[in-house]
Amino acid sequence: MKGPISLEMGSGGELMREFISQHILTTFANPILKELLDASHLPYGLAFTTDSYVIDPIFFPGGDIGSLSVNGTVNDLVVSGAKPEFISLALIIEEGFSYDDLERILQSIKLAAIEAGVQVVTGDTKVVRRGQADKIYINTSGIGRLIGRPELSKVVPGDNLIVTGPVGDHSVAILVARGDFGFEAPVKSDCAPLNFLLPLWQREVKWMRDITRGGLATILCELAEKLPYSILIEEKKIPLSPPVQAVSEFLGFDPLYLACEGRAVILAPAHRSQEILTYLHQHPLGQGATIIGTIENRVGRPGELLLRTKTGGLRLLEPLTTELLPRIC
Amino acid sequence: MKGPISLEMGSGGELMREFISQHILTTFANPILKELLDASHLPYGLAFTTDSYVIDPIFFPGGDIGSLSVNGTVNDLVVSGAKPEFISLALIIEEGFSYDDLERILQSIKLAAIEAGVQVVTGDTKVVRRGQADKIYINTSGIGRLIGRPELSKVVPGDNLIVTGPVGDHSVAILVARGDFGFEAPVKSDCAPLNFLLPLWQREVKWMRDITRGGLATILCELAEKLPYSILIEEKKIPLSPPVQAVSEFLGFDPLYLACEGRAVILAPAHRSQEILTYLHQHPLGQGATIIGTIENRVGRPGELLLRTKTGGLRLLEPLTTELLPRIC
Numbered sequence: 001m002k003g004p005i006s007l008e009m010g011s012g013g014e015l016m017r018e019f020i021s022q023h024i025l026t027t028f029a030n031p032i033l034k035e036l037l038d039a040s041h042l043p044y045g046l047a048f049t050t051d052s053y054v055i056d057p058i059f060f061p062g063g064d065i066g067s068l069s070v071n072g073t074v075n076d077l078v079v080s081g082a083k084p085e086f087i088s089l090a091l092i093i094e095e096g097f098s099y100d101d102l103e104r105i106l107q108s109i110k111l112a113a114i115e116a117g118v119q120v121v122t123g124d125t126k127v128v129r130r131g132q133a134d135k136i137y138i139n140t141s142g143i144g145r146l147i148g149r150p151e152l153s154k155v156v157p158g159d160n161l162i163v164t165g166p167v168g169d170h171s172v173a174i175l176v177a178r179g180d181f182g183f184e185a186p187v188k189s190d191c192a193p194l195n196f197l198l199p200l201w202q203r204e205v206k207w208m209r210d211i212t213r214g215g216l217a218t219i220l221c222e223l224a225e226k227l228p229y230s231i232l233i234e235e236k237k238i239p240l241s242p243p244v245q246a247v248s249e250f251l252g253f254d255p256l257y258l259a260c261e262g263r264a265v266i267l268a269p270a271h272r273s274q275e276i277l278t279y280l281h282q283h284p285l286g287q288g289a290t291i292i293g294t295i296e297n298r299v300g301r302p303g304e305l306l307l308r309t310k311t312g313g314l315r316l317l318e319p320l321t322t323e324l325l326p327r328i329c
Numbered sequence: 330m331k332g333p334i335s336l337e338m339g340s341g342g343e344l345m346r347e348f349i350s351q352h353i354l355t356t357f358a359n360p361i362l363k364e365l366l367d368a369s370h371l372p373y374g375l376a377f378t379t380d381s382y383v384i385d386p387i388f389f390p391g392g393d394i395g396s397l398s399v400n401g402t403v404n405d406l407v408v409s410g411a412k413p414e415f416i417s418l419a420l421i422i423e424e425g426f427s428y429d430d431l432e433r434i435l436q437s438i439k440l441a442a443i444e445a446g447v448q449v450v451t452g453d454t455k456v457v458r459r460g461q462a463d464k465i466y467i468n469t470s471g472i473g474r475l476i477g478r479p480e481l482s483k484v485v486p487g488d489n490l491i492v493t494g495p496v497g498d499h500s501v502a503i504l505v506a507r508g509d510f511g512f513e514a515p516v517k518s519d520c521a522p523l524n525f526l527l528p529l530w531q532r533e534v535k536w537m538r539d540i541t542r543g544g545l546a547t548i549l550c551e552l553a554e555k556l557p558y559s560i561l562i563e564e565k566k567i568p569l570s571p572p573v574q575a576v577s578e579f580l581g582f583d584p585l586y587l588a589c590e591g592r593a594v595i596l597a598p599a600h601r602s603q604e605i606l607t608y609l610h611q612h613p614l615g616q617g618a619t620i621i622g623t624i625e626n627r628v629g630r631p632g633e634l635l636l637r638t639k640t641g642g643l644r645l646l647e648p649l650t651t652e653l654l655p656r657i658c
Binding site for chain 2: 106124
């Protein structure tokens with residue numbers, strides 16, 4: 001890779017994956033990092049993850065940079081098989097930022113941490129001059145106790161892909177909050193902790209991912225690449241809230257590439273899927289859970305992600321390549 | 330606290346301590362955070378710490394933002410009693426930053442991690458638009474295995490304060506590298522990992538701190554506050570490199586408030602001090618180690634930090650209150 005770094009490198013899409021494989025993995029070659037889980041599995045039965053949050057705007061319908069900083073890191077632990085326990089909190093603040101807004105963010109972090117059952121145990125504060133940051137950036141790292149682990153070697157054709165609810169609300173809420181397109185829509189970010197998924201690790205779940213940057217399609221492309229099978233998802237089964245549907249149609253966005261901050265996709269054996277759906281439907285954050293596809297060995301080629309469109313055709317899906325919405329998280 | 334946030338809040342000095350005690354500790358009240366160690370002590374026999382690095386310039390004599398990001402976090406673990414093992418690496422990059430510089434920083438992180446015996450096991454990359462960050466900011470969080478712990482309850486009058494080498498080189502190197510004062514000086518940052526201090530936890534050391542933001546004086550003020558004794562240090566015993574001495578005199582800086590990134594101050598019982606000095610002198614990073622003061626119950630009042638000046642007077646030292654050098658780390 002040469003030349004200046006572009007926004008796409010932070011998009012969660014193809015260029016970021018290229019950067020990680022060419023620069024990060026080769027530089028810091030070690031077996032733990034190489035797994036590229038949402039949270040790395042350490043000895044001691046612990047998982048460890050980090051994320052920086054640079055979202056714009058910092059306050060948005062359904063959350064703010066504070067709750068996002070807790071939930072994003074908590075969710076990385078949950079989907080990698082760990083019960084979230086401890087988080088760090090590092091603030092980079094632009095000179096001139098208001099104490100009132102900072103206090104509001106800290107209170108939001110406090111409430112989100114209580115809801116997610118984590119303790120903020122260590123922190124750091126840096127202040128940079130005006131124009132050297134945009135209001136506030138937050139990094140949280142998280143430590144959780146491992147209670148399960150993704151086991152892709154056990155995946156077989158017929159396994160089901162379950163999403164826990166409608167996708168894309170976070171991206172659309174941010175888009176609307178920015179006001180760039182001059183319209184209003186009654187949409188809130190889905191920002192929430194996914195701890196309620198933890199019991200699924202005892203129900204033969206083989207893999208989970210929270211649907212963040214890059215959206216459902218990018219995440220499933222990454223999954224497909226690691227499998228000797230293809231993945232087939234059904235467009236008509238993918239749950240979308242009415243505002244996400246409307247905004248996507250209006251702006252020409254494909255909701256399969258929009259981000260969530262409180263949704264996950266779960267890979268489960270067929271014989272467990274109904275039981276898992278029943279469990280998910282009992283939780284407020286899982287009421288919209290539904291099976292959207294399956295692991296296949298009859299359509300497509302190994303490693304491919306295929307979409308059966310509403311009109312019945314098959315479309316090959318690729319990972320996100322352009323940056324639709326910088327600073328979405 | 331009201332009004333806009335100022336650079337001083339990130340200085341490591343008085344305003345930052347006020348912010349931490351009034352906002353952070355009250356919001357996230359928990360016993361682990363309350364200890365306010367450089368790294369928090371978790372169950373599982375582990376320590377956990379986080380720091381964001383916003384240093385300007387990113388390349389400087391003796392190091393760069395990459396080596397600093399590893400050593401700063403490693404040193405927080407060491408001085409809190411933990412052997413550093415794992416670190417996370419989160420990058421916030423300004424759009425347009427060069428891949429070559431990024432690659433140089435990654436290589437520097439790699440080498441620093443090898444030297445400090447830590448593995449980079451998890452990471453994150455965000456890219457923000459031009460003008461929303463200044464080149465690159467890095468957060469590292471670190472996990473270490475506890476092999477000792479600070480025990481301030483065991484501190485008694487007569488205990489010695491030992492610094493591991495000359496103080497202030499990091500601040501002066503950054504100052505010179507910025508070129509703001511239009512002079513050159515043959516000074517390099519002391520940026521280095523302090524792992525060689527780990528064996529001291531088996532030699533009855535009661536407390537250690539790395540000397541970073543706020544400098545020796547601020548750190549010792551914080552120590553003194555926690556003790557039922559005063560601390561007396563001798564100005565003539567505080568080791569300074571010739572460039573730090575020259576630049577401090579020239580610019581009127583007090584070197585007691587300048588930062589290091591590879592120096593520590595150690596609190597040890599008198600009967601162990603000689604043995605500890607002998608040990609330190611054998612290591613390249615400890616060759617300048619020397620006793621600079623003692624815990625006192627005969628001069629000053631409990632909680633005070635006193636300096637015996639070169640002319641024999643006593644001066645009460647306060648924590649840093651103004652921001653001498655923003656973005657020093």
